[in-house]
Structure formats: C-alpha cells, structure tokens
Amino acid sequence: MIRMLLRVLGPEYAPPVRRTVALMTTTAIVEGLSYALLVPLLQALFGSTPGDAWAWLIAFGAAVAVFAILRYRSDLSGFRVGTTLLRGMYHRLGDHLARLPIGWYSTNRVGEVSALAGPGVLRAMSVIAHLLAPFISACATPLTIVFVILFFDWRLGSAALIAVPVVAAIQVWTGRSTAAADEEGAERGNEATGRVIEYLQAQPVLRAGGRTTERFRLLDDSLRELQRANRRSTLSALPGVVGLTFTVQAMFTVLLVLGAFLALGGQVGTVEVLTILVLAARCADPLLSLTDIGGKLRGARSVLARLDTVLRTEPLPEPLEPVRPERHDLEFDATVFAHGDRRVLDGLTLSVHEGQRLAVVGPSGAGKSTLLRLLARFHDVDAGAVRVGGIDVRAISTEDLMSRIAIVFQDVYLFDGTIEENIRLGRPDADDAAVRAAATAARLDEVIERLPGGWSANVGEGGALLSGGERQRVSIARALLKDAPIVLLDEVTSALDPVNEAAVHEGIERLMAGRTVVMVAHRLRTVRRADRVVFLDDGGIVEDGTHEELVRLGGRYAGFLDLQIA
Structure with a gap:
C-alpha cells in the first residue's frame, strides 16, 4: 500500500511518509508495552502488600502519558503529511492530465476522471491522515501484547501467538475475495458519474424532445447497478468479518480455558491469569476493527491503482533537444x-x-x-x-x-x-x-x-x-x-x-x-x-x-x- 502510494506520488514524498509510518509504529508498540505494566500492578494490588502498587501505578501513568504524547505527534504528523500529499496529488494529476493527448479524453473518460479527481483523490490521500494510524495500531498493539503475554507465560503466549497467522490469513483472503467486487463497484461508480453528468448536460435536448423519462430510466438503471455492485462487495467481505470475529473469540476462549487449567493446577497464579485475560481482551477491539479499516484501505488501494494507471498513461513525448522554428509556414x-x-x-x-x-x-x-x-x-x-x-x-x-x-x-x-x-x-x-x-x-x-x-x-x-x-x-x-x-x-x-x-x-x-x-x-x-x-x-x-x-x-x-x- 505504502509502496503504491509513493509510486503514485513520486519519490520526493517518501521521507515524510516513512517518518510518519515509523512514528505511528513506535506509538502502537509503546501502547502495547504500557499494558505490560498492568501485570506487576495487579500482582501488587492483589498481593499481600497492596501499597507496592503505587509505584507501578505511577509507572503505568507515565507510560500512558508518553503514549498520549506520541499519539498526538503521530496523528498531527499524519494530518500534515496527508494534506501535503493531497495538494501534491492534485498538482501531479492536473499537470499529467494537461499533458495527455486530447484523443485520450474519450466519452467514457468523463465519469472516470470526475470520480478520480474528486472523491477518488480524497479517498486515496486520506490513508495517511485517517486510516494508517488505526491500521498500524490494530496490527502492532495486539502483536506487542501477545509478546508481552509470551514473556510472562510461554504457554499462554504461545496460545495467543497461534492467532496471529490466522488473522493475517483471513485479512489476505478477504482482500482477494473482495477484489473483483471492489473493481466492479469502481467501474459502476464511474459509469454512474458519467450518466449523471450526461443527464445534466443533455437537459435542453431531452426536454425539447420530451425524452426526460427515458433518460432518467437510463440513469436510474446505472445507479441500480451501482447499488447491486456495492451489495455484492459487502457480501463478499462478510465471510472475512465472521471469520475474524470467530478467531478473536476463539483465541480469548482458549486463553480462558488454558489459564483456568494452569491456575487450577497451581502452575500459574490466579492474578497472572486474570491480568493476561485483561490484556487479551484489550487485543479484541483493535483486531475486530481490522475488518472496517481493511475495507477502507482496499477501497483506497483500488483508487490508487486507478490513479497509477492514469499517471502511467504516456503523454505525447517531448523532444530532448527542442528546435525553435524561424518561420511560420x-x-x-x-x-x-x-x-x-x-x-x-x-x-x-x-x-x-x-x-x-x-x-x-x-x-x-x-x-x-x-x-x-x-x-x-x-x-x-x-x-x-x-x-x-x-x-x-x-x-x-x-x-x-x-x-x-x-x-x-x-x-x-x-x-x-x-x-x-x-x-x-x-x-x-x-x-x-x-x-x-x-x-x-x-x-x-x-x-x-x-x-x-x-x-x-x-x-x-x-x-x-x-x-x-x-x-x-x-x-x-x-x-x-x-x-x-x-x-x-x-x-x-x-x-x-x-x-x-x-x-x-x-x-x-x-x-x-x-x-x-x-x-x-x-x-x-x-x-x-x-x-x-x-x-x-x-x-x-x-x-x-x-x-x-x-x-x-x-x-x-x-x-x-x-x-x-x-
């Protein structure tokens, strides 16, 4: 995704994007590590000397404060870079469209360019400002928590670690299964946009010919096809949503059963089990949000792919050593x-x-x-x-x-x-x-x-x-x-x-x-x-x-x- 984004925008935007991604990743890891302090905090709180929990509580508060500062800086960086990318994308797309041969602008290009230059660019460039931080947090924070659990108990940590490749496989499978439906939705959207523009421009002719009802039916059919394509896209993503929810619930259930078994056998303390279950519960929300974020990212990636196709369209070649004519015959x-x-x-x-x-x-x-x-x-x-x-x-x-x-x-x-x-x-x-x-x-x-x-x-x-x-x-x-x-x-x-x-x-x-x-x-x-x-x-x-x-x-x-x- 990031590679495609940088290919579309150009290499000059790579440094700020990479810095922002690094800052967002660091923020997500710090968030996960801050939850590690809950283990000694709860151990002290439920132990024989509850007063020892104050030190861990202060440490936890300091870690949360560091996380809050990093989150503020990463979000601010995302908004600033996103605004820069949006401006750069509009300039690059406009300059490129101005250099394309007039023959490229066939009738069916009107809807495509309108959809790309308007909501398309906004959707693609919103990745950095609105989608990247939640996506990195949904991936890096649970993964960090899993390694924290692994550090405190290798058996419970191993059980949680098994869910990682399963979640990754579900995301990849969902992306592939929805690709065709997303592409169809994009095509239907371009067609519908073109029909709307055509309908508005043709009003004088249609009214003079008394054909407004027929033309409206064509537009209505186009919008209905767009609705069907969007419904198919939603249904194709539904198995991934159900699969991800089932995986998260199954992981928590396995940790609960395994933790209870180990606690009853005296192999791990009850407080440790409760703390690890709290950490596992903290993984659930970001993991479940991957479904929504992943769908938005796939939509943005689809727009980026279409932008990439337009920007890869060769303009009329410019001469390497231009010649200036002296006459005008x-x-x-x-x-x-x-x-x-x-x-x-x-x-x-x-x-x-x-x-x-x-x-x-x-x-x-x-x-x-x-x-x-x-x-x-x-x-x-x-x-x-x-x-x-x-x-x-x-x-x-x-x-x-x-x-x-x-x-x-x-x-x-x-x-x-x-x-x-x-x-x-x-x-x-x-x-x-x-x-x-x-x-x-x-x-x-x-x-x-x-x-x-x-x-x-x-x-x-x-x-x-x-x-x-x-x-x-x-x-x-x-x-x-x-x-x-x-x-x-x-x-x-x-x-x-x-x-x-x-x-x-x-x-x-x-x-x-x-x-x-x-x-x-x-x-x-x-x-x-x-x-x-x-x-x-x-x-x-x-x-x-x-x-x-x-x-x-x-x-x-x-x-x-x-x-x-x-």
Missing part, C-alpha cells in the same frame, strides 16, 4: 491519422505559405477539424509529418508550439470568472491597456457596456451567462491578446445570429491580419476571405485553388456552394 507531408479503425487522413499532403489564409471545406467527417488538431499537436500522426516553419511539430516543445498558435473553436469554453480573467488567459502578463484593446478589436466592449458588472461581470461556469456570440467574442479577444503568428479557426460563425456574426467577422478579420491562417469554414462570406481553398473528403484533398478558380471548375466545391445558396 505550415506543411502536411503524406500525413496519415486514424481514429479507431477509421483513417481520417490518408496520405494527405498540403502546404500553407507564411501569411497565407487557407480555408478548408468539405463534408462532415472529412477530417477538417483533425487538420487543426494535428497542427496544434493535440494528437500525433500515425505516419508522415506535420511541420511548422519546416520543423516537425514533434521536435518543437509543447510550450513553444502553443505560444505560436491562437485557436478559436466553434464551441467556446469560458472559465467561471470575470470577462477580463477569461481574456487574460491568452497572455496573463498583459497590461490593462492591451486587454482592453483586444476586447475593443473583438467588438466585446459593447457587450461589456451592457452587462451589469461590466469588466467584473461573472460569465458563469462554461460561460453560461453569456450568449454564444458573446462567448465567441471573448474567445477572439483572447486570441488577439495572445498575438500569435499562426491562427486556427474552426467554424467560428456557423451557429451565430446575423448581428453577432457580423461582429465576430470583424474581430476575425483583425485577428487574421498578417498571420498564417487555417480556417475550417462553410459560410461563403468566410471562405471568400481566404487566399486559397482546399476541398477535403475521404482523407485527402479533392480540389485545391482560389475561390474563383474552384467555382469556375464546377466540381465538388462549386456544388457545395450551390447547395448553400439553395
């Missing part, structure tokens, strides 16, 4: 890219001169957006190369590549904050004048003027408090502020009303000025602003030329425009 060289079993691009070759505006047109699924994503290296090609300034994007550092590219997508996501904060994502160190100039150039100033809070108005999660056109203007202002030499546009006006479309086009015109531009577009107004147009279909370029040349050609592009006009 673009090139696709015999590019092949597949999504699942389908080849989206099949040997595509295309070049875009620096400062040129290229429009990419074609039917849905032709690979238009894939071109933009490969340029931004959201994915790596399966064959061929994508180059910026003659340099393969795989030889350019991600930071350097992204600093040269401004992207405006059709679906704009804004973070829950102010408009200014969302614009500053383009260049966080920009001064106020630059931010306001970008907003004015994107025609965002007129939106800000009519908002109640102006610049400090909150846009809501995902920009929900703004219209689609207003979100698009924020996105363009962000790109303008970034001032990157390469601009990628993905159908940014396809779903806008005429007023917003006119404003967005004006902002886009300013954004494209003097830059290398690749735009995925269908609107005639947008395509005609391009220096060159390519028609994409079946993973390759079908037609290539200027707007006027392709119209005169009367081919696929001309037919595409005729459909739009019709």
